[in-house]
Amino acid sequence: MIRLFDLSLKLNGFPIKKAKVELDKIVHFSEEEYSLFLENKKKEIVDFHLKNNLFYSELAGNATAENWENLPILTKQNLQKPLEERLSKDYSKKNIYLNKTSGSSGTPFVFAKDKYAHALTWSSIIMRFGWFRIDFNHSFQARFYGIPLDFIGYQKERFKDFLTRRFRFPVFDLSDEILDKFLQKFKTKKFDYINGYTSSIVLFAKYLENNNIILNKVCPTLKACFVTSEMLFESDKKLLEKQFGIPIIREYGASELDLIAFENPDGEWQINSETLFVEILDENNNLVPHGTEGKIVITSLFNKAHPFIRYEIGDIGILDEKSTPKKPILKKLIGRTNDVAILPSGKKSPGLTFYYVTKSIIEDDGNVKEFIIKQTKIDAFEIEYVADAALVSEQIQKIKGAIDLYLEPNLNFTFTRKSVLERSNRGKLKQFQSNL
Template structure:
């Protein structure tokens, strides 16, 4: 059984009150989303302008409307936590956390205890809506974990309290993946949850073995992917080899779950606790259905301002039944290839085209694109065999057709790809 609720309650988090209030908030959203959002935006803005010197100085009274407010970025928050907290809060009476650092700009942040309780209550309810009983479903967790020390022990304790078992995703050897299979045969897992790339890698190994995970572990009901892009062909592999519905979760350490939904469909925003905007490069709102920067406001965090906070991702927002949903997620804001003629190629589209060609050419499990110079790209990949000369030429021709110019291309077969300390696989990077 998941003991997080009990742990929160014992540590001063009013989880029962949060659960009750969350139900009331959801009813208000369903009754009149526009009125609810305007009220909560006004309340949290007024709170931080009156009680948070950091945010008051940042705004500097230079606004008339919500759209005039500054857009908070991660560098804005890379200063001592005590400088950013609202009056009456300190590190001793808040929930302190650290971002994953996947954007390259990690920082420490805080939530007041009731906001954190609301966030956890919402996560539980969102999972329930997706068909997962978080209190009782035994989780197979495909995340990274610190290598040693107190941080590792803390994660192991959280796993124990949260009724989950963590699989080591840094070791992608056949022997380790076989140990995964053995564990699923023995343990009554209810759902999988983890980084997309790690789950896809495991699913592809199952495909090689002609195995379906649901057959090995009949108690399995769902798979949740998070933290990385999910491509159509990868979704198909997950569905086929796991044999259960796939849920796509989009969130951030700072905010909790931002949106969640059936993979391949729209993602429903947690509008009770968050307000999501899509902005252009000049920080102006775009029309619904247009791609832009995802900017989030935490409507209940009174300890620390996350007002018009730029997450660092690109997406598309539309409305369904009067409520906002994310119809697309399009990768990181700064991810693009820069060509010699000055053109910028979005990394997501660039990666997608390359992925399609490589999947047609050989049995590639994973790969990562690195742009070393405007005219030079390296592709590190994990596969059963090295590409033949003909395969390499096919990939080069595809790149030429897509980029419209000749480039130098290095393909390097690896036994394993480097991941972040938390286990994420950054699929594109530029070194200049």
């Protein structure tokens, strides 16, 4: 069978073969060799950006890689300026991988990776899924995700799904009728694994529970289920294991970085130490001992197109006491939970649906700094946002159009521009909250 997945990466200019070789080398380092590799990579990436990236060298001032603790903590606010001002020398929109963050932390921005760094991201994903006998070139994925609803965006995603052997279950409407249709697909298709947003997959499991159905009895080819983008609570994990009859694997990542942590076959949440360096810091940006909670700060060791050095991702976590530099274990992730919106028609939509809606607000000019959406009544929502300039009626119409399309018509939205948004006691901005 043609290795379509690898081929599609190669055709898009991502040197996947070279990346797989390098990743394999890093994985087989001893602890000692790894520590040496890590120190060299940290120094190399900082020196590169100090020399070739004006945005980073201005931010860092006189700090150097030798005094790691003095390097600035990069925040999402720092990144809210046009991408051109943040790219390294010799990188432009022509020779990078370009994308937007989901804004699930409420602070959206456009980012870049160089092609080799992105190939390494894919190599790392391929390796980790391989722990569970999943091969992207041959395994068939049941994908619980959103999809752009405009014609071109929709066709593009569907074509990507074809190339990467995925069947997509759009998660904008998760009413029982739709979930029943999902179930029928599992009866007729030979899926190898499930991948997608936690809350949507949990809703599907609850539907199966109500109907006394065990999924791998209906679809015996299923090997594993990978949940991502939202918290998986212990009670939900037990429900998934019971209703699906397969291992449930937690994934924690960020589009601008990489897979950050991935549950290994021993049930440990293993941090990706091959392409990232993860630190847990206190309020004053000092390292905390393993076993203590703090903010997660991450350095991308290979991305030369755009600096992500000591980047504060907006999550709180705890490293396990038994972590080593080569094999750090995430003991607990605190943060990133999403509600489900219940609409007048009875339709249920995960809070992440709003990511597809708010994407229409997010322009590269960085005007909208942050936003949150609150459901105040069954048909009423408030969007609070922080921006340099107020949204104009044309933008509001565009958002309302997107809401009609993705959710349903006749919902009432009010837009309030604020100078600051309220945060949780952990400093986390919850992008969607339901007050119902």
